[in-house]
Each structure stands twice: as C-alpha cells, then as structure tokens.
C-alpha cells in the first residue's frame with residue numbers, strides 16, 4: 478500500500494497573495510490540503526475571500542483558534558471563546574463548521590496529561606484535535622534551503638497511516654511547494 482501524505486498549511490488565510498499561489502499549485506497538482514486558520518485574519522473582506530477560495534478549491538478550512546496564541550494558559554472561558562469564535566466566523570464565511578482543531582504551537586498537547594480544559598472544549602465543539610507528523614519548520618528556514626533535512630524528516634517520521642506535513646501560508650513556501658510535491662511523489666507518496 479502506498480504511503481499517504483496530507484499537506485497542511487497553518488496561520489492563514491493571510492497573506493492572501495501567498496495563499497493564492499499555494500491554492501493554484503495544489504489545484505495544478507490535484508492535491509487537496511487542510512488549512513488551519515485564525516479568525517482574526519478573516520475579519521476583513523480580503524481575509525474572508527481567502528477563506529472562501531480555500532473552500533472553493535475543495536480544501537478543508539479548519540480551526541487554529543481565533544488568535545494565534547497559546548491556549549493552555551487561558552482560563553477555560555477565554556479558551557472556549559477562542560475556539561467558538563473561530564468556529565463561528567469560519568461557518569459564517571464558508572458555510573461549513575470545522576471538524577478539527579489544531580491549537581497554535583500544539584500547545585496543551587505536549588504535556589502529560591494533555592491540557593484537560595482544551596480537551597473539554599474540543600469535545601464540547603465536536604472537534605478532533607489534530608497535530609502533525611512532519612514539521613517542515615518552513616517559517617524558520619525555507620524548504621528550498623534544506624531539502625535533505627525536510628525529506629529526511631518525512632522518512633523518519635512517516636507512519637503507515639496518513640502523514641500530515643505541516644507548512645505555513647508564506648511566500649517562500651508557495652515558491653517551494655511544487656518541488657516538495659515533486660519530491661514526495663518521487664519517493665512514492667500519494668496524497669490523501
């Protein structure tokens with residue numbers, strides 16, 4: 478069975494110019510992806526249009542909290558507001574409620590036990606908390622400057638199931654995305 482990859486892009490929908498390029502590349506390659514968005518970037522017309530373009534491209538618009546902040550230090554009322562307010566603006570903008578929550582930085586999911594208030598709010602909102610298998614750290618160093626490392630991470634972290642490869646809505650990532658897709662296909666990965 479072919480190994481499966483799922484591409485995910487965090488921190489959108491802005492900047493919209495980078496998003497637009499990413500959506501075009503995905504479309505050209507017949508790849509669907511997940512976009513974990515922050516509602517604070519969807520309050521104006523440009524951000525709303527960005528979210529709608531993601532949805533129109535048959536990609537998923539998922540919840541990355543309303544603001545890009547750590548959720549676990551928040552009192553539960555504020556944490557709930559961060560999640561619910563983002564559910565609402567996404568539903569109001571694209572017409573579909575997210576089913577997945579990726580807390581910014583994965584915060585609250587690295588401790589043992591995981592943050593109980595985060596788990597509770599996710600349960601209340603029928604959200605599955607979804608992290609990633611492969612972190613490209615594209616925000617730190619563009620992928621084109623470290624292909625060996627990126628592909629090494631893919632091979633090292635890959636599981637038998639779906640492998641979520643985390644990127645961000647960035648100009649450099651838009652530039653490097655065609656080569657990433659080519660390299661993943663070259664390694665025999667399929668996109669699921």
Ligand SMILES: [Zn+2]
Nearest residue numbers: 487488581582
């Ligand atoms: Zn993020």
